[in-house]
Amino acid sequence: MAPFLEVNNLTKSFGTNTVVKSVNFAFEKGEFISLLGPSGCGKTTILRMIAGVENPTSGSIKVDGQDITGLKPNQRQLGMVFQAYALFPNLNVGDNIGFGLKIAGMPAEQRRARVDEMLKLIGLPGFEKRFPYEMSGGQQQRVALARAIAPRPRMLLLDEPLSALDAKIRVSLREEIRAIQLELGITTVFVTHDQEEALSISDRIVVMNTGNIEQLGAPHEIYNKPATRFVATFVGHLNTIEGTVLDAAARTVDIDGQTVTVHALPATATSNAPISLTLRPEVLSVGPRDGNDITLTGTISDVTFLGSVIRLRVALGRNIISLDTFNDQRTAPPARNEPITISLASKDLLVL
């Protein structure tokens, strides 16, 4: 089956500055895709080129087999939600949602029915006479979502729609967005710099950095098998341990005077050479644990109580690593400067 959204060699330059560098990806109909990356990585520029409000320097964009690269934004039949809501201040909620339908020439009666249907979908029935300034940010963004999907667009584009909202509403609205997307089966491209947001609602994630795709994959692939050091550090928390290779053939590494045997070393590794190892905080356990073949001892340098989880910072020597442990209500949390033994499975120690 041909992909629904296809981006080929997409490049965008502003003067001498190339912000999107020959990007390629293809997605199936109905997928929820996140473009994830730090500020200035080119993710919003890609979305804006798909929307048609920015012209690519080179490359092409196809939707449902049609090359839309040269089409104007009003010819692309897409829906978009902006970070700043962008509701029309002079129109009430009903007219905002019905704007695209009115432009398309839908008769008033049908338009009203569709607006009512949309208001029910976003959980704001009876709000059609309100003006944007009479609503909270979360409500405005839901109206913006309804406005974007009311004309039944071929694809939904979301440009950091949750960034301007407070933490609680951000979580509830992202769940709502995902539920609506699944209900309608609409292909959606979501731009965010928040890795938790991307991991929680996407079918697939495109991790971007300085105009290039670093990795493209399902959320669990991105998190569990980061392809590059950038992906590993940007998506989730990552500990980096500096060590020295003791014996490349035996795969032994010295970490602050403690010897460990790692699962694999790069082919280029040589004995006595420095090496960087990485691991996620959640792969570490306090004390020994079944399946963990590496044990390290250190001192607790900091304790952060986060409610259900306690984050410990453990000094192994010059290396300091973080690990998470569940809060146990029956015992006191670990204290600073206490000695501690931690364990992990050698396969979880990554060399990037």
Place this chain on the structure above:
Amino acid sequence: MKANKFWAWLVFGLGAAYFIVPLVATFIFSLRMRRNELSFDAYASVFSDPRFYATFGYSLAIGAITIVVGVLVVVPAVYFVRLRMPWLRPIMEFVTLLPLIIPALVLVYGYIRLYNSSSILPFTSTVLGTDILLTGAYVTLALPYMYRAVDNGMRTIDIGTLTEAAQIAGANQLQIIGQIILPNILVAILSGAFLTFAIVIGEFTIASLLNRPAFGPYLVGMGTNRAYEPAALAIISFIITWGAMGMINVLGRFAPRTSARTD
């Protein structure tokens, strides 16, 4: 603190007196047409003069056309400069300030030289042509006010994002300007319109040199021939101008509100 307030009030009082005393004196003088008695005879005389209605009606019509032309020129210009060519803004600022620097007399002599009956564009050879020229001159005179009013209006809304939102929803440029941009800056446009109206209604130099029957030349003509009516006319024009200014304040309350509720 109290001493500060005293001096502040004194300066304010002196300033206000400088402005209000002549106005009150003019008003009292306008009531003294009947010997030894205060009356509105001067006003009655003004309102019974058919030339008052003819010239006021003429200026009103020219003012309305000036406002429409001004809006049609300024709104798209400000919109496209803000959206597509922001680097042109300093030049726009400078150009729109020129009518404040160049005297109306210079402007109208320039017009007469360029558009006289023996030129390629002989606007002054017909009444309609001269009216068009007068409207053009008034659009130019009102440009500094209309530009700033519209520019301020567009500053309060995010025209870039609103334009993109409307475009993606399927709207073309005309629909965006007509249905989204204009309604959102309507109050700003009306402010500019009332300022334009206030300028046009009292303008003398250009109307007089182009020999058009406008309200300004009528006011001056009355001043040279009559005693009490000019005072009454001065008060009437003040009321009209202040009425226009007051409308700007009233309309300001209806400006679209863009911020979200914070609860």
